Amino acid sequence: MFIGYFTERPYQDQKSGYFGATGRDIADLGISNSEYDPRLGSELYNRYLDEKVYAEEMGFDGVMLNEHHSTPFCMGGVVNVEAAILARITKRAKIVILGNVLPIWDDPLWLAEELAEIDMISRGRLVTGWVRGTGRESVAHNAQSPFNWERFQEAHDLVLAAWTKPGPFRWEGEHYNYRYVNPWAKTYQQPHPQIWIPGVMSRNTVKWAAEHRYPYVMLATDLEPTKNSYDYYTEVANEQGYEAGTQHRSYLFKVHVDETEELADQAARKYVEGPSNPFLEGNQGIVRPYLQNLPGMTSRTNLLPTVTSYTQARARGRLQEHEQARTIEEAKAARSADQFGSYENQLDRMSIITGTPKTVIPKIRHVLEYLRPGSIFFWDGDGAMDHDDAMRSLRLMGEEVIPATREMAKELDLKSPFEVDTQTNEPIEQEEVVAAGGQ
C-alpha cells in the first residue's frame, strides 16, 4: 500500500469576499487577477511546502501535487517548480505530480527536461502523471481544444522517446516538430519514472491508461462510479491479455482527522464553507459548461448526423436541459435546495470522511474493502482549512491513521505499484531507502 498526501493549495484570501459565507458568487474564469495579493501568495506557497515536509515526517509515502491555471482554487500553475523544491527539501517521500497538462505544452521536450531534473535532484523519487486538463487549462494557455487528445498522445510519446531513446534524433509529428532531440538530462529512474494517470471518469482515458498498463488514479469520485471505472479498466486489461491488480488502481479521497469529533466537524466543514476552494463540491463556484467542454474536447462526429433546414429546425425540438449553461440564479436555487453536494450529504456518501482516528479508520477500511486500491491519497488541508487544521490532522494521521491503514492494507493484500510492477505484474524487490536530498 502506498499512502500519499494531497492538498490543492487554494489561494485563501480571507478578505477577498469571493467565497462561501461571504456570499460573493464567482464563475470559473470570471475573476480578475487584479485582486491577487502576492504577499499572501508567498505565505501560502511556503505554508503548503512546509505541510508537505511535515507529511513526510509523519510517514506518508508520497506527496501529491496537481496543476491548474487561472483559478484561485489551485496555486499549482507551475507545479514543476513546487516539485523541484520538494525534491530538494524532502528526503524519502515520492513526489507525485498528478498531473502535468500535456496538451497545453507547445514544447513538451522542455517538460521532459524539467521532469528529468526533478527526478535527478530527488534521487529517483518522481512519480509523473499526465492529464488532458479541463477547458479552463486550454483557455488559460490557448491550446487548441479540438486537438487536445491528439496532442496528449503525441506529447506522451515524445517525452517517453526523449527519456529512453538515445539522441540526437528528429521528431516530425503532427503537432510537434524538432530537428534535434537530445536533452542533456536523463531520468534518475531507468528506464523512466512511473507514470500514473489521474482522471475523473473519462472512458477514453481509462481505456488508454489500461492499454498502457498505467495505474489509474480516480480523483475524489463517489465510491460506486469509481468501482465502475476500475471494472472498465479490468475489462480493457483482459482484452489486452493481462490481469489488472491493486497496483493498477489508485484513489484520492477527502479525509480529515482531528482531536475531537467536534473539532473534526468544524474543520471538515471548511472543505465546503468559507474562503476557497470555490469549486470544491458544495461550494458556490459556478462552472460554465461551454468552457469546461470546449469545442472538440470530447469526440464528436465528423459529419453532422441530420440534414437540417431552417424551417424544419424552427418547427421541432426543445433544448435539452443539460445543454443549457447553468446560470448563477439556477446554481443558487440548487444550493438553497441543500441537496447533492452539501456538507452533510457528502458525509453520508463518504465523499468527506472526518472524525477522530477511532471513527475515521473504519471508514477508510470500508473504502479499501470496497475499491481495493493499491495506492491512496488523503486529500486534506483544503478549502478554508488553516495551517493549524492541516497540522493537527497530519500529526494524527502519522500517529494513528497511517499505521492502521498499513495494517488493513496488509490484511487485504493491497499492493502498490512499488510492490508489484504494473507492466509485468511481477513483485518488485524492495530497495533500501536511501536518504536523499539536503545533505
Place this chain on the structure above:
Amino acid sequence: MTTAEQTWTESTTEVAGLGVRYLQAGDGPNVVVLHHSSGNLGWIPFYEALSRNFTVTVPDLPGYGQSERPVWAREPRDIAILVDRFLAKVAPEDVVLVGLGFGGFIAAELASMHQERLASLVLVGAAGLQPDEGEILDQMLIDYAEYMSAGFRDEEHYREMFGEEVAKEVRELWDFSREMTARLSWKPYMFNRRLPQVLGEVGTPTLVVYGGEERVIPLACARQYADLLPNATLEIVEGAGHYLDYEEPEALATLIAGHAGG
C-alpha cells in the same frame, strides 16, 4: 417559404476526395454564398431572395454541416483552396462570390489566390483582418446563444429568428460548426496577418457590406477592407447587426443585385 414548395436542389460533389454538399436554385449569373462560422441553416429567405436574379449555389463549407471534414485542414486558407476547387466544378467562371462573416474571410482568401474566377466579390460582415480598433467577438469563450444573439441588432430580432428555445437541430449545428471553426481559426482568432499584404493585388469589383450595429466584427474591419481592396465600395446598412443575411435578406439581396447586376 415552406418545405412543401421546395424550390432548391441538394447535391454533392467531390473535392480532394471529400464530399461537399451544396444547395442550388434560381436562374441567371452564378452567385455562390459562403456561410457563417455557425454553419448553414438551410435554404433561408436570403438565398430565396437572391435566386430571383441569380443561380444561387450554397455549399456547406468543407468540414461543416453535410460536407466531409478535411481532418488535415488547419487554417481558413486551406478551406479557400478547397472552395476554389469546388467552384472549378460547379461555377468555374464569372462568379459573384458572397462571403458572410467567416465565409467572407474564406472569400477574401480565395480572391487573393484566384481572382480570375470572380466577376465580383461581396464581403458581408467579413472576418479575416485584425481590426485596428476593437476586437473580434470570441465565440470560444461564450455560450452559443450569447454569441449568436450578439450577431443581431438586438435580443428581440434574435428571438424572432430562433425562438424562445433554440431548436435542438440548430444547437447541434452550432456545436458542430464551432468545433470545425476551432480547428481552423483558434489562433489567431478569425484573422490572418498575411491576408492584408496581398489584398492590394485583388482588382475584383468588391462590395463591402456591414451592419451599422455590428457587434461581432468591429466596423473598423469594413473600412480596412475598403481601403485595402483597390476596387471596393463600402456600404453600411444602418440599424442592422452582423447577420445581415438573417435580419435584412431583401435589402442585402438588393444590394448584391445592384453591385453584381443580376
